[in-house]
Amino acid sequence: MQTLALFDLDNTLLTGDSEVLWADFLVRRGLLGDCFAQRNADMDRRYHAGEAAPGEFCEFFASTFEGRSPAEWSPTRAAFMNEVISPRIPDAARELVQQHRDRGDLLVLTSATSRFLVELTAGELGFEHVIATELEVLANGRFAGRTRDVLNMREGKVMRLRNWLAARDDTTDGLDAQLARAFFYSDSINDLPLLLVVGQPVVVDPDARLAVEAQQRHWPVLRLARGLPSSSS
Structure with a gap:
């Protein structure tokens, strides 16, 4: 039986948060109003402080897709991947995933971010298996601007x-x-x-509250070398 190797994406394998970066990208492209930028920054802060409820967090970013179909969003998503996401995947993160692949482990990317936004990143990192938050699609093929099913966040993961x-x-x-x-x-x-459920939890560049938990529980802490890309992201 293969050993499971589970990876969070945002601020773990990726330097930054996919959905926060996505919203900023849409603001820069004029697809969201300038006022959304401040709301986006506030949601990011509250999420990392553990203050935003799962439903509030996920629905906020699901709303950015509303009114267009996956096909209509695809060119924008591809540009976002190339311009913003790829430069934010550090070599150290790619090497970490590859180490588990070389061991023959079963690799799973598990993210609170929507599957539609995560799947290109998963493909670049070579993940066959992705568990992510799902977006509702209406009968007309367009995103409803809402999530569906169990959110892949906190206990939902x-x-x-x-x-x-x-x-x-x-x-x-x-x-x-x-x-x-x-x-x-x-x-x-x-x-x-989820860290409490697995036998081998590893915290990666942890936020302040998780760093305290890791110290108290004697969990290993991994620091990845991260070079932040310049202006566009």
Whole structure:
């Protein structure tokens, strides 16, 4: 049985938050009003302080897609990936993922960010398996500006992972046994529920509250070399 290697994306493998960066990108392109920039910054601050409820956080960013179909958003998403996201994936993050791939581990990217925004990043990093927040699509094929199903955030990450594991048909031992062997890499206090479930939690450039938890629980702390890109992102 392969060992699970679970990775958070934003501020873990990526320097920055995908959805915050996406909203800023849309503001710069004139697709969101300038007033959205301040709301975006405030949501980012509250999220990292653990003050934003999962529903509030996810619905806020889901609203940025409203009124267009995935196909209509695709050129903008591709430009965002090339201009903003790719330069923010540090070599150290790519190497960390590759180390687990070389070990033969089962790699899973698990993110509170929407699947539509995450999947290109997952592809660049070579993740076959992605668990992410899902966006509602209307009968006309356009995004509703809302999420659907269980949010992949906080306790939802644990629930969604358990459901994903249970749905796999190659499981030969219990879910708890798999989780007891699993690695999970994250930067955020919001991921504490999943960090507490796995047998091998690793905190990566942790926020202040998670750093305290890591110290108290004697969890390993990993610092990735990060070079911030210039102006456009």
